[in-house]
Structure formats: C-alpha cells, structure tokens
Amino acid sequence: METSTTSSRAFLAGEAGEAAPLGTLERGLYLLGLFSTERPEWTLRELREESQLPKATVRRLMLTLERLGWVEQDVAGNYALGPRMLQSLYAKTSASVLVSEARPYLERLAQSTTESALLSVWGHEGTLSLDLVTTERHFKPFTSAGMVVHGLMSADAKVLVAFAPEMLWDARYASLSQAMPAGVTVDSMRAKWREVRAAGVAFDNEEWKPGVCAVAAPVLGADGFVLASISLVIPSERGGKQELERYAAAVRDAAAALSRVHIERNQALGMTPDDGDSQG
Structure with a gap:
C-alpha cells in the first residue's frame, strides 16, 4: 500500500x-x-x-x-x-485567541498611560509584533503589527528570553550575537535576564533605537513560561526614571491580568501546559 x-x-x-x-x-x-x-x-x-x-x-x-x-x-x-515566514503568518497569528484576548488590555493600557501599547512574541531573529494600539500623541513607535524587531536589546526581547526556559538562553544569544553591541557578552546577558526575571519587567533605554524607550512585562502560561510580552513604547523625553517606574507598574498589572485570563480559559477548555502554549 x-x-x-x-x-x-x-x-x-x-x-x-x-x-x-x-x-x-x-x-x-x-x-x-x-x-x-x-x-x-x-x-x-x-x-x-x-x-x-x-x-x-x-x-x-x-x-x-x-x-x-x-x-x-x-x-x-x-x-x-526565516523572518519572511513569520511575517506571512501574521495574518493567521493576528486572529489567534491570545491576540483577541490581549486587545482590550492593550487598549486600556494605552488609554490609561496615553502611550502606545504593543503585544509581541519571540520570532527567529528577535520579536514579532502581533498587535499595536497607538494614541493621539504625536509620537508613534518605529514598529507595526507583523514586523520583526531584530536583536536582543529591546524590552520585549529581554522579557521573552528571560522568561523562556533557561536552557534556551545561550542558543538565543548565539543566534543573534553578531548584532550585539560591543562589550555585551553571553554572561552579561544572562545576568541581565536573571535581573529581568527577578523584577518581572524589562526596560529599554534607547538600546534598540535612539530616541525610543520601552518597558515590557511577560504574559505567562500555566507552566510559568512566557507566552508573549506586553510593552509600552515611549519617546526618550518621557522616559525618565519616575515615568518608567509608573509605566512599569501599569504594564506589569496588564500582563498579569492577561496571563490569568488566558490560563483560566485554557483550563476551562481542558488544555494543559504540555499543549504547546508557551514560547519556550
């Protein structure tokens, strides 16, 4: 046969x-x-x-x-x-349950902070932007839904690596090591990822792009590993220490609330962490 x-x-x-x-x-x-x-x-x-x-x-x-x-x-x-595949899959991804669940949280986050709110997942060369909610402010992020943000220095990338299984850290660094700033080593990044895990939030102080700051927090699955990241992208003139701390609290709360909703939904459907939900 x-x-x-x-x-x-x-x-x-x-x-x-x-x-x-x-x-x-x-x-x-x-x-x-x-x-x-x-x-x-x-x-x-x-x-x-x-x-x-x-x-x-x-x-x-x-x-x-x-x-x-x-x-x-x-x-x-x-x-x-490669990245073209990720971008082409955006139309499918944008209709996913997680994106639909995240949209109200992004909208509320953008409304309460008057800053642009972003949902991202890990791609092959960095982060893949799934959804973006902008505001009436003049500043607009240098990203869009479906775009791959290359490298490891963005706030979203730091969160998406830090909250992935630690066994993946070295491989993710190695895959993007050529794009790392001078003096940044795998050991220094591992130390940074541990700091991000402990803080529950990551900052980008113009490390990805001059003039742009960001703060991100993880959306976690029932296994404790990352599904996605939620971030606020802001201009550097509004990225002072006090502002970033205030934004961090709002982003952390939004990500935690979305995590609970997503986990409860999966539990109601009888899904488990082994069903491939996390980005790990």
Missing part, C-alpha cells in the same frame, strides 16, 4: 523524470512543509534524504528560499524558517 509520504515523494520526482510546469514551486513548498515544531531544523543532507530529490535541486531551492528570507541557515549548517 502506498503511503502519503511515498506518494508525495513520487509526485515531487515527477513522471518519467519530467517536472510539471509548477514543479519548482511545488518542490520548494514541500521542503518548507517539512519544518515543524517537532522538527524545526534540517540539514541539507537530511532534506535531500527526506525528499529524495537530487542534491543539486535541494541546494538550489534552499539557496533561493534563503535569499528570499523564507529560511535561514546557521553557522552549523542547519536550516530553520
């Missing part, structure tokens, strides 16, 4: 060695479809063996996908999905 995998491989190979008119597109999509939460990384050899496509074909397709941002290759030669 022919399995679906065997059928897919035969389809990719084409009939009598001839590719269908859309063969290149179909084969590229097939390779992208191999990436999953259970198998987020593949080497070129593994992709070739799984697809049974010629080595030259797999190499050419992966080079094209990498050039266009659909996949990325690390220094060890492992491929993973």
Whole structure:
C-alpha cells in the first residue's frame, strides 16, 4: 500500500523524470512543509534524504528560499524558517485567541498611560509584533503589527528570553550575537535576564533605537513560561526614571491580568501546559 509520504515523494520526482510546469514551486513548498515544531531544523543532507530529490535541486531551492528570507541557515549548517515566514503568518497569528484576548488590555493600557501599547512574541531573529494600539500623541513607535524587531536589546526581547526556559538562553544569544553591541557578552546577558526575571519587567533605554524607550512585562502560561510580552513604547523625553517606574507598574498589572485570563480559559477548555502554549 502506498503511503502519503511515498506518494508525495513520487509526485515531487515527477513522471518519467519530467517536472510539471509548477514543479519548482511545488518542490520548494514541500521542503518548507517539512519544518515543524517537532522538527524545526534540517540539514541539507537530511532534506535531500527526506525528499529524495537530487542534491543539486535541494541546494538550489534552499539557496533561493534563503535569499528570499523564507529560511535561514546557521553557522552549523542547519536550516530553520526565516523572518519572511513569520511575517506571512501574521495574518493567521493576528486572529489567534491570545491576540483577541490581549486587545482590550492593550487598549486600556494605552488609554490609561496615553502611550502606545504593543503585544509581541519571540520570532527567529528577535520579536514579532502581533498587535499595536497607538494614541493621539504625536509620537508613534518605529514598529507595526507583523514586523520583526531584530536583536536582543529591546524590552520585549529581554522579557521573552528571560522568561523562556533557561536552557534556551545561550542558543538565543548565539543566534543573534553578531548584532550585539560591543562589550555585551553571553554572561552579561544572562545576568541581565536573571535581573529581568527577578523584577518581572524589562526596560529599554534607547538600546534598540535612539530616541525610543520601552518597558515590557511577560504574559505567562500555566507552566510559568512566557507566552508573549506586553510593552509600552515611549519617546526618550518621557522616559525618565519616575515615568518608567509608573509605566512599569501599569504594564506589569496588564500582563498579569492577561496571563490569568488566558490560563483560566485554557483550563476551562481542558488544555494543559504540555499543549504547546508557551514560547519556550
């Protein structure tokens, strides 16, 4: 009996060695479809063996996908999905339960502070902005829903790493080490992430972008690990110590309230922490 995998491989190979008119597109999509939460990384050899496509074909397709941002290759030669995939998935993500649940909290946070409120999750090269509520103030954040904020220095990135399982810290630093400011090491970042965990909040004092400050807090799942971050993004002229402390309290309260609502909803539906809810 022919399995679906065997059928897919035969389809990719084409009939009598001839590719269908859309063969290149179909084969590229097939390779992208191999990436999953259970198998987020593949080497070129593994992709070739799984697809049974010629080595030259797999190499050419992966080079094209990498050039266009659909996949990325690390220094060890492992491929993973790239930022273009995250951005394309925004339309799906924006309709998710978490985004719907978070929207009222973002709106209330923006209204009470008169600053822009942002919801983010961890992406492959930094944070992925899921939703943004702005105010009538002149200042607008240098981000938008669906945008990947690269690096580890933003308030959201600090929170999303700090409250992820500690076993992931070194890997997340390594994946973005080339973009780190001079003098910032993995040890100094690990110390910073521990400070963020202890404080329950992270600050960005123009570290991501000059003229922009931010404060972020984690939205946690029932397992205690991070699902997302809520932040306020503000201009540096309103980012004094007293203002940031006031904003921190508001952000922390909003994130904690959203965490409770999300956990209670999942419990009511019979979901557990093992259902893959957290960003860890």
